[in-house]
Amino acid sequence: MLLLALDTATPAVTVALHDGSTVIAESSDVDARRHGELLLPAVHRTLKAAGTELDAVTEIVVGAGPGPYTGLRVGLVTAATFGAALGVPVHGLCTLDGIAYAAGQAGLEGPFVVATDARRKEVYWARYDDARTRVTEPAVDHPADLAERVAGLPAVGAGALLYPAAFADVPPGMPEHQSAGALASLAAGKLARGEELPPPRPLYLRRPDAKVPANYKVVTPK
Amino acid sequence: MADEPLVLGIETSCDETGVGIVRGHTLLADAVASSVDEHARFGGVVPEVASRAHLEAMVPTIQRALKDAGVAASDLDGIAVTAGPGLAGALLVGVSAAKAYAYALGKPLYGVNHLASHICVDQLEHGPLPEPTMALLVSGGHSSLLLAPDITADVRPLGSTIDDAAGEAFDKIARVLNLGFPGGPVIDRIAREGDPDAIAFPRGLTGPRDAAYDFSFSGLKTAVARWIEAKRAAGEEVPIADVSASFQEAVVDVLTRKAVRACKDEGVEHLMIGGGVAANSRLRAMAERRCEDAGLTLRVPRPKLCTDNGAMVAALGAEMVARGRSASAWDLSADSSLPVTDPHVPAPTGHTHSHSHSHSHSHDHVHELSRKNLYA
Ligand SMILES: [Zn+2]
Numbered sequence: 236m237l238l239l240a241l242d243t244a245t246p247a248v249t250v251a252l253h254d255g256s257t258v259i260a261e262s263s264d265v266d267a268r269r270h271g272e273l274l275l276p277a278v279h280r281t282l283k284a285a286g287t288e289l290d291a292v293t294e295i296v297v298g299a300g301p302g303p304y305t306g307l308r309v310g311l312v313t314a315a316t317f318g319a320a321l322g323v324p325v326h327g328l329c330t331l332d333g334i335a336y337a338a339g340q341a342g343l344e345g346p347f348v349v350a351t352d353a354r355r356k357e358v359y360w361a362r363y364d365d366a367r368t369r370v371t372e373p374a375v376d377h378p379a380d381l382a383e384r385v386a387g388l389p390a391v392g393a394g395a396l397l398y399p400a401a402f403a404d405v406p407p408g409m410p411e412h413q414s415a416g417a418l419a420s421l422a423a424g425k426l427a428r429g430e431e432l433p434p435p436r437p438l439y440l441r442r443p444d445a446k447v448p449a450n451y452k453v454v455t456p457k
Numbered sequence: 458m459a460d461e462p463l464v465l466g467i468e469t470s471c472d473e474t475g476v477g478i479v480r481g482h483t484l485l486a487d488a489v490a491s492s493v494d495e496h497a498r499f500g501g502v503v504p505e506v507a508s509r510a511h512l513e514a515m516v517p518t519i520q521r522a523l524k525d526a527g528v529a530a531s532d533l534d535g536i537a538v539t540a541g542p543g544l545a546g547a548l549l550v551g552v553s554a555a556k557a558y559a560y561a562l563g564k565p566l567y568g569v570n571h572l573a574s575h576i577c578v579d580q581l582e583h584g585p586l587p588e589p590t591m592a593l594l595v596s597g598g599h600s601s602l603l604l605a606p607d608i609t610a611d612v613r614p615l616g617s618t619i620d621d622a623a624g625e626a627f628d629k630i631a632r633v634l635n636l637g638f639p640g641g642p643v644i645d646r647i648a649r650e651g652d653p654d655a656i657a658f659p660r661g662l663t664g665p666r667d668a669a670y671d672f673s674f675s676g677l678k679t680a681v682a683r684w685i686e687a688k689r690a691a692g693e694e695v696p697i698a699d700v701s702a703s704f705q706e707a708v709v710d711v712l713t714r715k716a717v718r719a720c721k722d723e724g725v726e727h728l729m730i731g732g733g734v735a736a737n738s739r740l741r742a743m744a745e746r747r748c749e750d751a752g753l754t755l756r757v758p759r760p761k762l763c764t765d766n767g768a769m770v771a772a773l774g775a776e777m778v779a780r781g782r783s784a785s786a787w788d789l790s791a792d793s794s795l796p797v798t799d800p801h802v803p804a805p806t807g808h809t810h811s812h813s814h815s816h817s818h819s820h821d822h823v824h825e826l827s828r829k830n831l832y833a
Contacts, residue, residue: 270564271549275556289561304505305546308512312550313557319516320530429602437512443505 239292239317240419241274243310244302244330245351245393248273250281251415253341253423258416260285270306274313290321296422299327300438301359301373302351311437327435328422330374330413331361333407337417338391339366348385350394350402358394359440375440378402379388462534462778466771469551470543470571471598472496472507474514476522478769479775483524485766490514493639502543502627502640511550519558521769533564538783539772540568540802541795548791551719565784568773568802570795572599574733577608577776578769582758591725593716595626596732597639600799602670602719603746603797608773609780614797615719616670623708624734626674630704633682636698644701651698653706657686660711663751670719677707690804697813709740713747729756736760777801
């Protein structure tokens, strides 16, 4: 198996290759506004580092968010198009699950919370019993509105770092953004256990901003 | 001819997900998925709604185009994509998909200009573009006069709208008349029942001291709205057909007058009209008459090639391949304000376009020059 993992739902543009037992190459850039420019070069670099080429890939997994939409779509459409061109399956995993898995690799045991920056003074978040077990649906909320639900729990991710009033306990040495290596390891483990992975559907969690224009404005002065 | 370049083009600058395939000047497939119905209740294109729809439609539309064309992806000579101008988030979906597709297939990538594509599409209808070509581009996002000595390398803006695009004016007047969105087709239809000379609406920027090739439709729009309001205020019935016909006549009169004048001034013998408003029947008829009177050859593609589509992008991409233009780099950006003077976005000089992965494998498997966001 050669699994290609990519995720653009957080400020990290992150790509990894996993051979079924371990991550064999990984490349990450952090730049929240250049996902579109950075992703393909990162894929190319990762393949070179592993000494392989794209058509050796047998499975693709992509972070399905939640995340700021414009960046999120870069990873999703790239994964879907690779899948169509190569004729290989494309799976989508919740981006927060990848961060939780990375937190587990960094030594955090459960229960804990993962929170990323949703902009507009909100966070995307979910609760975990342990690094592999999410116990709430991913959600988007104002930190102040969920303080009670996350009180006393350690929290990881850039969203937790941004709002210390709601997330008091952010253990040191924990991941801030997504890493495709963690996402790949999580996906490879699930596939090895025969689990069915979800399709690559975006987790937007918000309806599109679409203001209906006010009724046409009268131009004749009253 | 089998040795003409076989190119797939992707267009996502607004609300149409378009994938077209051409071989040289021959159209093989023109697959379009539109989200226009999702925007109708908003009275205009909502960028986030458009972007979400592009993501959903991208792979199915690519696959439909390949099926329609009856070609294998591995046979393509290149992938072209609209790099701009357009809605930033919408463009990014197409650019990302095109990069992934080109990279996976080991084909060169060509990021091309949306406006130059609107001109180049006419090669699919009427054969090679005369050089130079004068082009009048009119749609909901653009109203421009462009002189194109070489569509792959030299496109010069002569003038453009200083306020609303022509198609935008149609949408707004349709809204005043409660005719729904988009406004162009419905006004065109209703105007056929009306008298174009019934009401003398103003012709913007046609005075002797006005910019010869710029357009303005904001004053016209206001004048039409005032006229309708006055009728309503007086408790009289609004003659919708006459208003539509007279408004449309004012728009079309200015567009064709300036386009013909530009051809004469520049000594160009061919006028090309493209963009969604080029589907307007009155524009086509008046342009035909005025070009004939002026001894000009008029080229207007069929309506489906005038609105945004992937075939136009493929057409320009094929021309880039045919003329040996440089491919784009893998870090190609979606540029919402790509200048019309850049027909394509080549890799920076000295940049080695990495094709070390190139190999044949067996898988067969708001625009332009305006000063504001015209989609706002
Ligand atoms: Zn257009």
